[in-house]
Each structure stands twice: as C-alpha cells, then as structure tokens.
Amino acid sequence: MVAPSRSDLAPAAGSTGGRLAAVQEMARLQRLLFEVEREFIRTATTLIYRVGEPELKYLLCQHVWESAGHARFLRERGRELTGFSGGEDVRDALRQVFDEAVLPADGGMALAGFYRVLKPALLRAYRHYLDVTDHLADWPSKKLVEEFILDEERHAREITPYLLSGDATDAWAAHLSAIVASRGGFLGESAPAPLPAGFAWESAARCYTHPLTCNRGRYPTCSSVFSFDPAETPIVRPWLVDPATDARVIRIMVYVWLMMEMDAVDYLATVFYDTPAAPFDLHHDLARHLWDESRHSQFGFRQLPKLGVDLMTVEHSLDLYHILIHMPPHERYAMMTMEFEAGSFPTKATVMDRIRELNDFEADTLLAFDRNDEQNHVRYGHRWLPEIMALAGEHRPVDEFVRATQEKFKVLAELHGGRTPHALPPERRLTGEKIVRLVGAR
Ligand SMILES: [Fe+2]
Ligand SMILES: [Fe+2]
DSSP states (O other): OOOOOHHHHSOOTTHHHHHTHHHHHHHHHHHHHHHHHHHHHHHHGGGTTTOOOHHHHHHHHHHHHHHHHHHHHHHHHHHTSTTSOSOOOOOHHHHHHHHHHTOOSSHHHHHHHIIIIIHHHHHHHHHHHHHHSOTTTTHHHHHHHHHHHHHHHHHHHHHGGGOOOSHHHHHHHHHHHHHHHHTTTTTTOSOOOOOOTTOOOGGGTOOOOOOSSOOOTTSOEESOSEESOTTTOSEEHHHHHOTTSOHHHHHHHHHHHHHTTHHHHHHHHHHHHTOTTOOHHHHHHHHHHHHHHHHHHHHHHHHHHHTTOOGGGSOEEOHHHHHHTTSOHHHHHHIIIIIIITTSHHHHHHHHHHHGGGTOHHHHHHHHHHHHHHHHHHHHHHHHHHHHHHHTTOOSOHHHHHHHHHHHHHHHHHHHSSOSOOSSOTTTSOOHHHHHHHHTOO
16 A cells, blocks of 8 residues: 555645535435425415315325425435535525415415426425435435335325316416426426426516415305304303303314314414515424314314214304404414413313313313413414514514504404304304204203
C-alpha cells in the first residue's frame, strides 16, 4: 500500500458534496415528497366541507391524517440526510399545482382531480423513489416508502366508490394531468411534456374562497340540534343534566351530539388552506384534531341506527359553520378550542356518569376516548393558538384576544346564525319527545 501524498489529503473544492452526492440526491427527492404531502394536507382539506356524504368526509379526514404521518416521517428521515434542508416551506411551483386543484366549484369534480390525478402522481413518485434508491444503503427510507405505497394503494381503493366521471370531470382531470406531465411528475421521474397550446391556468384568473355553507348531501339540515324545547330538537339542554332523565334518553342525545361534531370537521377543515405559512407541526396537529372529530362524529353515526334511530330523521346543524366562516382562521380556531371544547367538559362528565348506569361498555368506551381526545384538543389550542394568531398578525395577549373573539362571535351569530329552517316537519324529525317514545321511557 502506498502512503497518501499531501495532495491526496487536502480537501478538493466541493469534495464534501461529491462524496455525499448519492445521499443528497435521495434527500432532494424526499424533500419533494414531503412538500407534496404538505400541500395535499393544506388543499385536500377543502374537499371535506364541499362533499356531502358523511362516509366520504370521514374517509378524507383519515387520508389527510395518514398524509400528515407520511410527511412527518419523511421530515424525520430527511433530517438525517445531508441535503434535505432545514426549513419546511413548500416551493412555489408545487404550490401552484395544488392551488389549481382546489378551484372547481363542484366538490365532486375537485375530488376527482385530487384522486384521479394528484394522488396517482404521488403514488408513482413513491414507486420511483423505491426504484432508484439503494435498498441496503437507504434501508431506513426504503422501509418508510414501502409502507406509504401500501397506504396510497389503499387510499385509491377506498375512494373509488366516490369518484365521478363524465365530460366535465374528465376534462378537469385532463387539465390537471397536463400540469403534472409538464413537471415530469412530482419527482421529475419522466420527461417533462410541454403544456398544450392554449393552456390557461385557472388560478391565474381567480382565487379559491370557502363556500358560505357546508354540504351535507342528502341529509336534512337545521340551524341547531340544541334547544330547550323537546318538541323542536333532539337535544334538550336541561335534560342532559337532569337526574330525572332516563339514561337511555341521555345516551341517544349524546350520540346525536357526537354525530354533530361533523360541524367541527367542516369548519376545522377550512383552517389549513387559510394558513399556508404554518409550521408543519401545526398542520400535523390540526390534521390529528380533524381526524379525531371525524371519529367522534362516527361514534354517533354508527351507534344511532343500532338504537333504532333512522339517520334520515336526524337533522344536521349548520349554524357553527355559517357563523365561523365569517371569521378569520385564528378566530375560528380560538372559538373551537377555547370556547366550545374547553366549555364542554362539565356537561359531558355528568352525561358519562349517567351513561354508566346502563352497563353499556361500548358507550362508556366511546365517551372515554372522546373525553381523552378532547383534553388533547384543548392542549393543542394552548400550544397553537398563539402561533396561529402570530401568522395572522394578531399580537394582543391571548386572553384578551379570546374574550374579544367571543364577543365578536355573539354579534356574528345574530347575523348569520338561526338562518337554516328545519328541513323536516316536526312529525318527521327526531326530537326530544320522539327519543322518549323511542326508548319507551315514561
Ligand atoms: Fe370531538
Ligand atoms: Fe375536539
């Protein structure tokens, strides 16, 4: 063996980059994948309140949460690799793709764009990553990407029953496909194809805005499911805490309450798009919060029919979305975490104690997990409200801001609340009186 000369030991210009080029190239691809998942979370959430079918809303919340998991693991692995880069921002060229995808006024058409074009492009990108990486050298990334591919394949199967086709939808899918092709895919894994002659970006002409109402599809709607009148609404406020109320009545009322956390699903889903500069961890925790609320809503949606309730008689309340959509995102988030969630614990505790009389282990379990999740949501609120306020340029002390927001909500509730008449006549809709008759209580 020949001893190295001085000149062999001296670092050559750019040698660090040269030695780690293979790592840097894979880190560059992981960074792109991280940014695509981030943008999916920011924009696919706009589908949730625009589609009407509860099962589809629940599925979208689950997919968004799984995307947040992918993004988090990509970021953690990426940070182990030279070249991933420290920040979390998304490059403008990628953002432009997703800002285009949200634009169809029709929720079903927008859904088709995301799931017929963008998600398949992401799946191709993950498969490309797996093809080009060294399975021994980059084993940690390989294991993650194999998992993500299974998730993406499952997402494709799960969403298929909800995907529309038809001339207008097909044309929109072709429009988005041309954009993806012009980039050569999300990772540049194929040769870029020039945009067709006369191609026009919709996002050059207009911006996306949230609809002023949320879609509940074929289900009947109303302003609120809470009142003091057992002939009007299913949840009768004083009955929830009245020791004389039959526990079986309370069980149905609390399942209606849980199902109506669909409100929270719909208005929380609006916050992502409105906070493009949020740190990733904020969107990660919001995605968890969103998925939790969709599970809480499913507790009611799945249990009520088992107790003899026809879901087509349960009106969906729209007031909270209608009011909150007139507030900026940090005010929506403040009302949710600091008012609605923080304020719900005492009543729910009383309700849980009454439900235990029934020896209904499933109901006890669902309520216990709901309570545990809600405690986390209030913690998220304390963690993230100051950050989301700062993003919006709001610098008042948090307490002062929350009090002012509560007052503003009252004013907006006068203006925008109570505007949705009962879709069903009293004889057809579920009310407190009907619940009493249903369970055979006195
Ligand atoms: Fe909840
Ligand atoms: Fe919550």
